[in-house]
Amino acid sequence: MTDIAPFHVMALLARAKELEAAGRSIIHMEIGEPDFPTAEPIVAAGQRALAAGHTRYTAAAGLPELRQTISDHYRERYGIEIPAQRILITPGASGALQLATAALINPGDRVLLADPGYPCNRHFVRLVEGRATGVPVGPETGYQLTAELVERHWDEQTTAVLLASPANPTGTAIAPEALAAIVATIEARGGRLIMDEIYHGLIYGAPVQTALAYSDQVLVVNSFSKYYGMTGWRLGWLVAPEDLVGTVEKLAQNLFLAASTPAQHAALAAFTPAAAAIFEARRREFLARRDFLLPALRELGFRIPVTPDGAFYLYADCGRFTDDSHGFALRLLEETGVAITPGIDFGGHLPHRHVRFAYTNAIPQLAEGVERLRRAL
Amino acid sequence: MTDIAPFHVMALLARAKELEAAGRSIIHMEIGEPDFPTAEPIVAAGQRALAAGHTRYTAAAGLPELRQTISDHYRERYGIEIPAQRILITPGASGALQLATAALINPGDRVLLADPGYPCNRHFVRLVEGRATGVPVGPETGYQLTAELVERHWDEQTTAVLLASPANPTGTAIAPEALAAIVATIEARGGRLIMDEIYHGLIYGAPVQTALAYSDQVLVVNSFSKYYGMTGWRLGWLVAPEDLVGTVEKLAQNLFLAASTPAQHAALAAFTPAAAAIFEARRREFLARRDFLLPALRELGFRIPVTPDGAFYLYADCGRFTDDSHGFALRLLEETGVAITPGIDFGGHLPHRHVRFAYTNAIPQLAEGVERLRRAL
Ligand SMILES: Cc1ncc(COP(=O)(O)O)c(C=O)c1O
Ligand SMILES: Cc1ncc(COP(=O)(O)O)c(C=O)c1O
Numbered sequence: 001m002t003d004i005a006p007f008h009v010m011a012l013l014a015r016a017k018e019l020e021a022a023g024r025s026i027i028h029m030e031i032g033e034p035d036f037p038t039a040e041p042i043v044a045a046g047q048r049a050l051a052a053g054h055t056r057y058t059a060a061a062g063l064p065e066l067r068q069t070i071s072d073h074y075r076e077r078y079g080i081e082i083p084a085q086r087i088l089i090t091p092g093a094s095g096a097l098q099l100a101t102a103a104l105i106n107p108g109d110r111v112l113l114a115d116p117g118y119p120c121n122r123h124f125v126r127l128v129e130g131r132a133t134g135v136p137v138g139p140e141t142g143y144q145l146t147a148e149l150v151e152r153h154w155d156e157q158t159t160a161v162l163l164a165s166p167a168n169p170t171g172t173a174i175a176p177e178a179l180a181a182i183v184a185t186i187e188a189r190g191g192r193l194i195m196d197e198i199y200h201g202l203i204y205g206a207p208v209q210t211a212l213a214y215s216d217q218v219l220v221v222n223s224f225s226k227y228y229g230m231t232g233w234r235l236g237w238l239v240a241p242e243d244l245v246g247t248v249e250k251l252a253q254n255l256f257l258a259a260s261t262p263a264q265h266a267a268l269a270a271f272t273p274a275a276a277a278i279f280e281a282r283r284r285e286f287l288a289r290r291d292f293l294l295p296a297l298r299e300l301g302f303r304i305p306v307t308p309d310g311a312f313y314l315y316a317d318c319g320r321f322t323d324d325s326h327g328f329a330l331r332l333l334e335e336t337g338v339a340i341t342p343g344i345d346f347g348g349h350l351p352h353r354h355v356r357f358a359y360t361n362a363i364p365q366l367a368e369g370v371e372r373l374r375r376a377l
Numbered sequence: 378m379t380d381i382a383p384f385h386v387m388a389l390l391a392r393a394k395e396l397e398a399a400g401r402s403i404i405h406m407e408i409g410e411p412d413f414p415t416a417e418p419i420v421a422a423g424q425r426a427l428a429a430g431h432t433r434y435t436a437a438a439g440l441p442e443l444r445q446t447i448s449d450h451y452r453e454r455y456g457i458e459i460p461a462q463r464i465l466i467t468p469g470a471s472g473a474l475q476l477a478t479a480a481l482i483n484p485g486d487r488v489l490l491a492d493p494g495y496p497c498n499r500h501f502v503r504l505v506e507g508r509a510t511g512v513p514v515g516p517e518t519g520y521q522l523t524a525e526l527v528e529r530h531w532d533e534q535t536t537a538v539l540l541a542s543p544a545n546p547t548g549t550a551i552a553p554e555a556l557a558a559i560v561a562t563i564e565a566r567g568g569r570l571i572m573d574e575i576y577h578g579l580i581y582g583a584p585v586q587t588a589l590a591y592s593d594q595v596l597v598v599n600s601f602s603k604y605y606g607m608t609g610w611r612l613g614w615l616v617a618p619e620d621l622v623g624t625v626e627k628l629a630q631n632l633f634l635a636a637s638t639p640a641q642h643a644a645l646a647a648f649t650p651a652a653a654a655i656f657e658a659r660r661r662e663f664l665a666r667r668d669f670l671l672p673a674l675r676e677l678g679f680r681i682p683v684t685p686d687g688a689f690y691l692y693a694d695c696g697r698f699t700d701d702s703h704g705f706a707l708r709l710l711e712e713t714g715v716a717i718t719p720g721i722d723f724g725g726h727l728p729h730r731h732v733r734f735a736y737t738n739a740i741p742q743l744a745e746g747v748e749r750l751r752r753a754l
Contacts, residue, residue: 046427060387232433250382253383257497258611260611261608263639
């Protein structure tokens with residue numbers, strides 16, 4: 001338990017709420033979830049599911065219709081065939097990450113991760129007595145691992161690599177060819193790739209490709225939380241290789257029993273044209289926010305050397321202002337009411353020189369935040 | 378992964394559904410969840426929460442109002458004070474069991490469980506490299522551990538005991554004095570008790586007491602699934618000792634992020650008088666079913682030596698008919714359309730001579746099931 005870190009931003013968030021309760025105006029740029037509520041067609045489907053009495057357990061792997069709908073989605077969006085039977089519905093990407101790591105990792109196994117990266121990943125590995133090795137990444141590789149980095153850090157004990165594209169906290173994606181090379185490198189060594197594609201829909205430049213296009217041996221994690229705007233419903237999915245389906249299914253039975261039934265029924269509406277139109281409008285809004293906030297922060301003196309491809313984060317080098325990003329974030333909160341996340345939540349590689357801005361707030365608020373930062377800095 | 382067992386009843390359930398799809402009439406007595414849908418006041422509260430846009434993440438520990446409401450519930454129902462801050466909202470009792478086991482158990486630690494018992498428990502222990510030791514229990518001790526059994530099986534490596542009262546698959550409860558003695562025995566050895574009280578509301582005889590009444594060091598698991606009829610919503614809670622609150626909270630942040638938001642809002646309505654009246658009516662209905670099914674099965678020749686105190690299960694010795702309860706259950710399904718759960722799902726102590734009947738079906742169906750069994754046996 002001593003190896004498991006709490007989210008440091010939570011203390012900051014608590015302080016932000018305290019200040020708000022005391023009447024201070026706070027600009028939230030620390031929160032990693034869309035500010036939009038769940039789209040109306042999904043909410044309506046959830047309400048109908050409740051009215052229809054869909055309140056009992058589903059099978060551990062999820063509603064057959066939803067698994068089939070996601071299978072169809074892979075065909076339509078990526079042009080690939082993933083049988084529904086390989087798709088397991090989970091309690092969020094969180095549940096999928098737990099199934100994938102628990103199924104693959106034995107005590108002592110090493111798992112390579114990008115540092116900075118999503119903080120929970122190393123803890124999923126630690127939970128089952130694996131050893132997460134953060135590989136320092138920077139702007140040179142778009143804050144992502146490369147085939148070359150995987151090769152360099154691989155050793156006898158390494159059995160898996162866990163990546164996200166686009167990633168949290170950097171928003172950067174792995175280009176299709178680079179991803180293909182990573183998959184090939186891992187599989188040549190007999191290892192497995194766990195690929196977190198939770199931010200796949202939220203992409204602003206060149207299209208991303210799913211890792212499933214390059215191998216049927218990867219484990220792909222996804223979620224209804226971010227692009228589909230369903231964070232609080234706790235729903236995601238895992239695509240497992242054929243030979244692991246039985247394994248992850250028995251694990252899901254024992255750890256979760258099943259994912260939320262009303263959420264699963266609601267999620268069926270996420271693949272309708274009405275919902276798609278809302279998601280697309282929201283994606284464009286996030287893009288507009290990125291295109292506002294990125295140059296504004298650069299102008300203030302934050303270094304953001306790589307333009308993020310997706311998600312809703314900017315990972316900024318604040319070395320011009322501080323070498324203590326945690327104290328810096330706390331001070332900014334107290335002095336300006338602007339809440340951001342210190343780098344320490346994302347790993348051990350230069351955390352003290354980085355902060356994360358989330359553009360999960362409308363442009364007028366972001367503009368006010370920038371103005372306050374300008375005055376303070 | 379080879380140590381993790383799937384639920385064997387799932388194969389049987391799949392076969393039952395196949396038979397049903399082919400037009401056969403199936404009497405379901407294998408299913409461990411109430412046949413009632415979620416009570417109307419809770420459904421309505423869930424729909425209102427969705428309409429109000431309560432669809433984003435809550436704090437990892439849950440909605441403050443819900444934690445406070447549960448704290449009030451401990452005062453009103455048991456007469457004890459549990460500060461809301463010690464109550465964490467989880468994705469089902471499943472989530473609470475995972476937090477409790479992961480927080481307490483180090484690799485190699487031994488955890489004592491009752492055998493037969495809830496099948497997932499040994500897997501939660503196994504997941505974090507602990508060693509679950511099933512202690513064989515029979516009718517002599519009401520299928521429960523006693524202080525004496527804990528003492529006898531405790532060794533240097535033992536650090537915790539995980540019990541349920543009333544239990545699955547036996548429905549038997551631990552009497553207050555016996556529970557107090559168990560707690561004292563464990564704590565005298567420096568160990569911890571994890572107590573699963575998921576079936577606490579569903580009790581038909583003498584009142585049960587929460588383990589929290591005897592110590593503030595126990596970890597109590599509970600859920601909205603069974604008594605509150607919210608299985609598919611995936612909501613439960615953990616009461617943690619003061620000194621473990623920070624630990625389980627950071628674990629919850631990393632593993633789950635949070636429990637379902639609509640479910641948490643809906644669950645607030647579970648503590649209203651309108652909902653309580655529905656739960657009480659359902660409890661009486663379960664009691665009537667037990668009082669119908671128990672003598673009927675005994676008359677058929679099943680040995681059920683201990684009258685269960687709660688839950689909705691009868692754990693029956695079928696030794697008069699077979700020494701292969703799994704084959705017996707499959708044959709009964711094929712020949713009579715009656716679905717029951719073989720003992721093998723609940724542990725290694727005489728599983729081949731036991732089956733579990735769940736009375737999660739109305740009395741006319743139960744009567745039809747008994748009739749079919751009578752003809753077949
Ligand atoms: C990269 C990444 N993966 C997984 C998750 C977990 O999301 P959820 O469990 O809500 O699907 C998050 C949430 O912030 C994330 O940023
Ligand atoms: C004894 C016991 N504990 C825990 C659970 C898990 O229930 P849930 O996760 O739905 O709260 C069950 C479900 O059958 C059970 O019987």
